[in-house]
Amino acid sequence: MKIVRRIACIGMLLGLALSVIANSHAADSPVMLQQASPVITTSPPARLSDVQTIDGIVAALYDVISGGVGQVRDWNRMRSLFIPEARIMAIGPKRDSKDLGLRILSLSDYIANSGPILVDTGFRERELSRKTEQWGELAQVFTTYETTRDANKSTQRGINSVQLMHDGTRWWIISLLFEAERIQLSLPDAYLVPVK
Template sequence: MRDRAALAQLPKAKPEDVKSQDAILKALYDVISGPAGTPRDWQRFRSLFYPGAQLIPLVKPPGATTVGARPITPDDYVTWGQESTATHGFFEKEIARQSHAFGALVQVMSTYEARGTQDGPLIAKGVNSIQLFNDGQRWWVMNIFWIDENTAGLKVPKDLTQK
């Protein structure tokens, strides 16, 4: 079974990080946040994702008139994150959430704010569309698909900013 072999290659998750939907989302935001020059726990980050998971930012390149998707793997994100956080602080926190579930499948619309320092000025605000599932043992991140307000001159709608 391909899944078992791929699962065996993953770093072991902290049980407290994957025991609930709240716990895995808290871990996800926590592990990517920190001051410039402070290494993140990328093994912890990797342990949250099911094999084959993707992170998909919506982007609008300079001069483009449309928004496009740029799917990456958790390992791609780690490579980018190691480079970026060496010189830039990044603190992302959830400010509101809407969840819909059907069995082991959960869709979370998680509105976030990002800052360069813990209490610094806002550098981004947007929505993460996060797909989670529970395999009966723990919670997993399957995909994170996101867009921020700056990408297309958008504003997060009011219904996604209320807790």
């Protein structure tokens, strides 16, 4: 009798866990198998023009982070481009070291850490060139960028590597990995062909 009760209890717990997982996905985000989280996140509704094409979502990404000194960014628009679990990552030299490191941020981390800097410095980023590969619902975009900071008139170039998926309705940014030029690393001509 005790064994039967234990089996029934285990069955109920498994059923509850599966129910929580099934209901933890936002209706407008891609369905993904994952563990249930105590934190519920949803993506704000996206502008159709931002997410219907790869061109649209890449243009929206550049547009949403760019602006003059003191210009508040539309972070809900940025959130609408990414899956809630997305990561923004940067490759670059470590502080006080010649070694390279990888900085990994959630979208909320990026907004909290970089958002004030973008507004304070008048950060603008534009696309110089793009190479896109697509197979099925998977896309990989290498987009060469140039940033300008109004505060000190500095410019910098690099590459944003954007991973995307199409869920049958719209495009989503899954992750963004970028690296800037430095003395030991210059952009080759192949990544400077203008976008058509």
